[in-house]
Amino acid sequence: MGITSIILFLIYTFGLGYTATFFIKNSENFLERNLMRMGVGLGAVITIGLLLNLLRIPLDWRIFLFLSLTLPLYHLLRNIKTFQVKIPKLKITRSNLVIFIMLLIFLATLYMYEKGAFVYPYLEDDDSWSHAMAVKYVSIEKTVFQQGSVAFHYMDPYPPAYDMLFGILHQTNNSVYWTLKFFNALIISLSIIFFYFFVKEFIGNKNKALFATFALASVPAFLSHFIWALALTVPLYFVSFYCTERIKYDKKWFIPAAIAVAATLTSSPTHSTYFGLFFILYYLAKVILEKKILLYHALAGFLGLFLSFSFWWAPMIFKYGFRGTLTGLGVHPKASLVAIEGTADRVYTINDFIWAKTTNMINNPIGIGFVLSTLVLVALISLMLKYKNLLKGENHWLVIGLIWFLFALYAVNAANFPIKLSPFRVWMLFAIPVSILAAEGMWFLKGLGKKFRLSPIIIFILVIVGILFTSAYQKYTVNTAQWPPGGFWTSDEEIQGYMWFKDNIPSGTRVFTFSNNALIIGLDKFICHWCDNVKDYQRNGFNQTIEQNYNWFKKEQYEYVIIDGQAARRLGADETNNKVQVLINSNRFNPVFNNNGMILFKVV
Numbered sequence: 001m002g003i004t005s006i007i008l009f010l011i012y013t014f015g016l017g018y019t020a021t022f023f024i025k026n027s028e029n030f031l032e033r034n035l036m037r038m039g040v041g042l043g044a045v046i047t048i049g050l051l052l053n054l055l056r057i058p059l060d061w062r063i064f065l066f067l068s069l070t071l072p073l074y075h076l077l078r079n080i081k082t083f084q085v086k087i088p089k090l091k092i093t094r095s096n097l098v099i100f101i102m103l104l105i106f107l108a109t110l111y112m113y114e115k116g117a118f119v120y121p122y123l124e125d126d127d128s129w130s131h132a133m134a135v136k137y138v139s140i141e142k143t144v145f146q147q148g149s150v151a152f153h154y155m156d157p158y159p160p161a162y163d164m165l166f167g168i169l170h171q172t173n174n175s176v177y178w179t180l181k182f183f184n185a186l187i188i189s190l191s192i193i194f195f196y197f198f199v200k201e202f203i204g205n206k207n208k209a210l211f212a213t214f215a216l217a218s219v220p221a222f223l224s225h226f227i228w229a230l231a232l233t234v235p236l237y238f239v240s241f242y243c244t245e246r247i248k249y250d251k252k253w254f255i256p257a258a259i260a261v262a263a264t265l266t267s268s269p270t271h272s273t274y275f276g277l278f279f280i281l282y283y284l285a286k287v288i289l290e291k292k293i294l295l296y297h298a299l300a301g302f303l304g305l306f307l308s309f310s311f312w313w314a315p316m317i318f319k320y321g322f323r324g325t326l327t328g329l330g331v332h333p334k335a336s337l338v339a340i341e342g343t344a345d346r347v348y349t350i351n352d353f354i355w356a357k358t359t360n361m362i363n364n365p366i367g368i369g370f371v372l373s374t375l376v377l378v379a380l381i382s383l384m385l386k387y388k389n390l391l392k393g394e395n396h397w398l399v400i401g402l403i404w405f406l407f408a409l410y411a412v413n414a415a416n417f418p419i420k421l422s423p424f425r426v427w428m429l430f431a432i433p434v435s436i437l438a439a440e441g442m443w444f445l446k447g448l449g450k451k452f453r454l455s456p457i458i459i460f461i462l463v464i465v466g467i468l469f470t471s472a473y474q475k476y477t478v479n480t481a482q483w484p485p486g487g488f489w490t491s492d493e494e495i496q497g498y499m500w501f502k503d504n505i506p507s508g509t510r511v512f513t514f515s516n517n518a519l520i521i522g523l524d525k526f527i528c529h530w531c532d533n534v535k536d537y538q539r540n541g542f543n544q545t546i547e548q549n550y551n552w553f554k555k556e557q558y559e560y561v562i563i564d565g566q567a568a569r570r571l572g573a574d575e576t577n578n579k580v581q582v583l584i585n586s587n588r589f590n591p592v593f594n595n596n597g598m599i600l601f602k603v604v
Helices: 003-021 030-054 061-081 094-117 127-141 161-170 176-203 206-218 230-248 251-264 269-290 295-328 350-354 370-385 393-412 423-451 456-479 492-504 517-522 532-543 546-555 565-571 573-585
Strands: 511-513 560-564 589-594 598-603
Touching: 003 030, 003 061, 003 161, 003 176, 003 251, 030 061, 030 094, 030 161, 030 176, 030 230, 030 251, 030 295, 061 161, 094 176, 094 206, 094 456, 127 161, 127 176, 127 517, 161 176, 161 230, 176 206, 176 230, 176 393, 176 423, 176 517, 206 370, 206 423, 206 456, 230 251, 230 269, 230 295, 230 423, 251 269, 251 295, 269 295, 269 393, 269 423, 350 370, 370 393, 370 423, 370 456, 393 423, 423 456, 492 560, 492 565, 492 589, 492 598, 511 517, 532 546, 546 573, 546 598, 560 565, 560 573, 565 573, 573 589
Parallel strands: 511 560
Antiparallel strands: 560 598, 589 598
8 A cells, every 4th residue: 555655654764864863983794884874764763854944844655755865775775876886785694693583573563563553443442543543644735833713633832853753754645544554563563673783782792682672572571552642762772772772883873873763762751751761760870880971972962962951841931831731731720730540540559560551541451471471580699799890891781671670660569659651651661671681581591591501502402492482472462452543533433433434434534523633634534623614614504504514515615524423422412413413415426335333425
């Protein structure tokens, strides 16, 4: 359906990543160099998009295509002219073999998320329908600043990175439904690639990084295919930390690091905040452990913060004020800003961590799994046994990993504490240090096995099989199950009516409703949700005469009208039934579908 959009996504991310890193010492490994250019480019799309938006330059896909191709094409043409183009040859080295295995994990993850996303014919839960309207707005209006009096739940002052990216991608295909489902699953899956290369740099061991990546892909708590902004924020964590780790090779890496940090800080309220905390803990620990001021690491963080503030947060505070901006983010401060609750916060028990389940939350599943939990426990024991060696350079990553683990463990269990920030959403972040420490636990077990003359291969096989059965299976089951379509529906008949509507009315058809615009847009038809005249008519048009209704729909070029259970709930059952009968008895509106949940009229 959207092969053009997929190709363009690859061009945007690779081209902008190439542009942002061409002047820097990149990895000598061909696969790492080019795969991580996509990660840097993903951050660059967002940061550049916010700058263009601030300058009132349209967020048009052709502008991003031009920006992404300019430098790569220039270099290509220059090298062709001087006969310097070399076709790279991939050698079967141990490093490439590990990367190929990692890519298999990525493909398996992508398969799981894609299968789960399309196993049902609707958008899941409530968040995705709201994102659909914002994505459609960006794709048409080419801005992330709201215009008019109609507000979006997840835009302005809400950080717009997610809807901006998907709105640009939607400009080159005709389905917001497919754009959300496919690219959401793709970007989540790309976190596997970005995580591997970050951990390889962080730990300095490609084999441990591969095992940590397998662990992360298996943890039920790490990123379901739920459609929300966190699906973009968390992959950007790994890009930001990868670029920051690369500063040890070339100080100029602070520039792409700052670009990625800026994107991460403008992608979601809670996890942009958590990223800042993770980064501060990371930086302070490195400064103390290495006993020196890491100027370029600090520059990466401060410049990224400055860009995010300049391109987004300052304009929002100027427009809405500080308190208004917080309210727009869903924060309602009373006496303090340190107690921000999530919709599914609760107190967790040890069983919630150890035993992963096949029935789980869909937005942020919980649970680690028995074998991975055991590996983390083994890692913690190993750290206690070799605590005297933790200050050595090769073990600094263990200290940072432990600090992240303790911080995330508190944050996910903070429901009963006065300082908290949406604890249930921290599970996906808790999975990060869990996976890193699990690799250390695995290597400790391998070393222990040698003392008892146990084959490392047998130990690896037993552990991997154990993870598959106690974590990965449960994650796969949850992510390929039927998820609910949201809590706003009034009946199964209403849902079935909209599914008929989705399959039988052409994409892009203008359809009017007196109730929920998100259903029209999320199922690939069109209503101008952000137009003041539409909002006014949804308030006042219901009580007008049939002739007045007909004339307005014709003038605004709406071809169909839906009246559903949600309209009846809002306007009154008797009033809605009377309106339906008047429409049926007129010769202006032709009913083309009718059940107990909705009726669809064609404007004759």
